[in-house]
Amino acid sequence: RQAKALGHGLMSAYNHALGRLGHRALEHDLRAAIATDQLYLVYQPKIDFDSGDLVGCEALLRWRHPSLGLVAPCDFIPVAEESGIIVQLGRWTLDEACRQIRRWLDAGEVAPSVAVNLSPRQFLHGDIVEGVRASLAAHGIPAGLLELELTETVAVRDIDRVIAIMHELKRLHVSLSIDDFGTGFSSLSYLMRLPVDQLKIDRSFISHLVTDQRAQALVKGVIDIGDGLGMRVIAEGVETPAQASLLSVLGCSVMQGYFFGRPMSPDQLEEALRVPAGK
Ligand code: C2E
Ligand code: CA
Ligand code: CA
Ligand code: CA
Secondary structure (H helix, E strand, O other), rough: HHHHOOOOHHHHHHHHHHHHHHHHHHHHHHHHHOOOEEEEEEEEEEEEEEOOOEEEEEEEEEEEOOOOEOOOOHHHHHHHHHHHHHHHHHHHHHHHHHHHHHHHHOOOOOOEEEEEEEEEHHHHOOOHHHHHHHHHHOOOHHHHEEEEEEEEEHHOHHHHHHHHHHHHHHHHEOOOOOOOEOOOOOHHHHHHHHOOOOOOHHHHHHHOOOOOOOHHHHHHHHHHHHHHOOOEEEEOOOHHHHHHHHHHHOOOEEEEEEOOOOEOOOHHHHHHHOOOOOO
């Protein structure tokens, strides 16, 4: 809930409207949103703090509702997940992200890799492997430019199936990340079996990093685990220079957060590509 308070005054106003609207109406409006171009993606840079290079970005979904205005994902993703609309929503997002990569490639830009969030239901019931394959093919995208972010909660549901699907995705050569790592209580023995390339340390650890010894110990632990398992580690929600330099000292140099850039339009990200961070 806290994230909503940040930045968008619209969000709290929306919550009231959302309450009145109810789930059924929201479901209905969401279906219309997919059909009538109310959705769009914004892109948040991922930066290598040590070199200042932009190493990729994360695609984040936005919904401009015709009467309610901008709706935050935390207000509609859960409803979409519950009702199953997430499968169509996720397909749209994946396809739009690939379309954007294609635009960057066509513009002659060095296309950044784009990470797309997958919800558990979309992952387990959305024929995700075929969806990813189709979107890559439709836009002629090198699979190395697409990253998929999954929360560890997905692994708690049906670990053997999750692992099987992950291996199929790896066969397509896309890269896989565990999102919000450290918040899902999944067992470390699961992690050992998951063919993932990257761990994203959850923002909740980063926000306490500078003042809380225990957060520091946990973050250091995650970095060591990632190193030991050959996984890249990235910190999300980095808001201050103090957090960034401490992370770098602890051995994590890839970061994402308001300190480096808010989620932005493709044009703005292109600008960031031309002018490396910190230069
Ligand atoms: P997430 O995947 O953990 O995404 C990061 C969220 O943290 C984003 O919020 C981002 O704007 C925000 N954030 C980034 N840097 C900072 C920072 O320095 N400080 C703070 N306080 N916040 C920061 P957003 O865009 O509202 O998305 C919220 C969540 O909604 C995402 O969390 C993800 O779980 C979900 N979501 C967003 N887009 C999609 C999507 O296309 N598909 C699915 N399934 N879920 C999505
Ligand atoms: Ca994410
Ligand atoms: Ca995250
Ligand atoms: Ca998070």
